[in-house]
Amino acid sequence: MPRCVTWPVIAVALATALTGCFNSVDPVSEMYGATMGSTYSIKWVPSEQSPEPEVLQEEIEAMFARFDSEASNWRHDSDLARFNAAAANTCMPMPESVLDMVRLSDHLYSDSEGSFDITVAPLLKLWGFHGGEQHQVPDPEHLQQVMAEVGQQHLHIDANNQLCKDVALTLDISSVGAGYMVDRVVERLATYDVTNYMVEITGELKAAGHKPGNRPWRIAIEEPRDDERVAQMILALDGEGVSTSGDYRNYYEVNGQRFSHTFDARSGHPVMHKLAAVTVLDESAAEADGLSTLLMIMGEDTGWDYAVAHEIPAFFVIRKGEAFVSKGTPQFNALAKSEE
Template sequence: MSKMSIEKEVSGGLRRRTFNGETMGTRYSAQCYAESNLDPSVIAAELEIAVQAVDQTMSNWKESSDLTRLNEAPVGVWLPIPTSLAIVLARAVEIGGETENAFNVGVGDLVDRWGFGPQSADPANVSDLSSQRPRVPIGEILEVDVAQGVARKRAPLALDLCGIAKGYGVDQLGRVMDRNGVRSWLVGIDGEMRARGTKPEGTSWALAIERPEYDRREPFAVIEISDVAIATSGDYRHWSETGGVRISHTMDPRTGAPLTNGIASVTVLAPTCMDADAYATALMVLGDERGVQFARRKGLDALFLVREGEGLRATGTGCFAGT
């Protein structure tokens, strides 16, 4: 259920309003500066509807979700799906191709096998990393027709959209603000954020990039954003431990096993949060050298934090270059 607070009036007859609620196993938030006559209850209701629609469509934790229906559908059968799911799947296929299979949403079985999914196994019972098999590139086994609103699998496939759906949900929160004529807003789900405009005094939205620590929360840096989205993928929030070894929740489709390349986190700026979310995951998988090379070729603003002993090494591209 969403919650809402209305704070004091600021310059130019605007009011700062904040909204928040639960979705996708975490929380969403929104804040904006809007005209005093804007009905905040309308915004609150539409924000709630937007995120719950994404969750109901793209969650593999819900037996009734459209993603679950697609996962359980027979191979070779075109299945009608919502336009939103078709858009996300099509973009996932594109980014998977761009990144040479570093981004692959067909890892749902791996996520379960390593203890991070709805059908989680005990990772202590999973064989060692060297026994795993690479994933087939998603574009080779999934067809999506956005115009017709259908998709079909060419082979058995367990889709997991955790690396892109949350970003799409953030974009949907932003669309609610735009649709209601709000020109200054910041929305987010669990740290994936998107901003529009500036605050009334002309300043951008300031956000902390988190230091990738396992046991505490503290900022690594502060960035100001406007009219852009930001997402971070990391190894420090969702992990398990087996035999004294930390197991990352991020799967490497190229090996068929959890990521083990030493990357602590990657933060990406992009026009949409869907893209920022997916590219952050892909760059985590590509690693320090290949990830930086790809980000430079693609023109991405990306910040890589790499574990070295007890410390961190930062490498950046675009606006993060020289970090």
């Protein structure tokens, strides 16, 4: 196995953009807004073909609205919600956005031997996440009943390009949705020959090119702290999508036991290992989004072996007593060094 580099530091959490400060003469356009129950931030250097910022923002927010109507887990009238409410043995036409995310999820599900699974929504509700029951460990009988309606092996796209389920599945595409939309926004910018940009949606992001003055786009990887946000590592990006998954933001404790919102669909339980957070770099923000979740589910040992074997640029933060130890895969270390 290739030698890894370790940092004996408290590191990682959500990868966030360093907003910085631009002089008024810098030709950088910016837009901000709300989407997917959170926020987005887009910065770009205009090209000769790009429209005024207000026009582009209107186009992009129309994209967000359409995606919300197609894939929202919170709207009762979205295409995905209608599929979730349908009975077992149902096939339905779905927008290409939903089918694209299912195809990506199928790939991750297969590669992870079923640990990554987008049918875990009933488990999130059962364990008290996503507006579910109170925070408590469910009894085994109730868990077994819910598990009968979990399993991505019961989901498929048929020859007519319809989405089908063999049991009454409920899909949750949040593990790839934000990254998917980052990629779609990047594609829209490309139609205007915009090649210098940073796109961030609900914490998932991608950056390419440079800011004025040939300055790189930089992002921060945070310490996994509950009380405040502190940057531990700074990376310069040029064409990489970045995603971080961790158990330090969305969790609860019962009798001193910490329960994360990240689930292993095979057991029906939240992950219970020492991996606190993992950051992934990939050319596709959607792929990075899904892979960070996959590695978080697998844990510090199996996830590390998977990342190294698949040559994934990944940065792991592992609990060690009251402190943390961090290490990057060879591919992550190479990128981090080249972007210094």
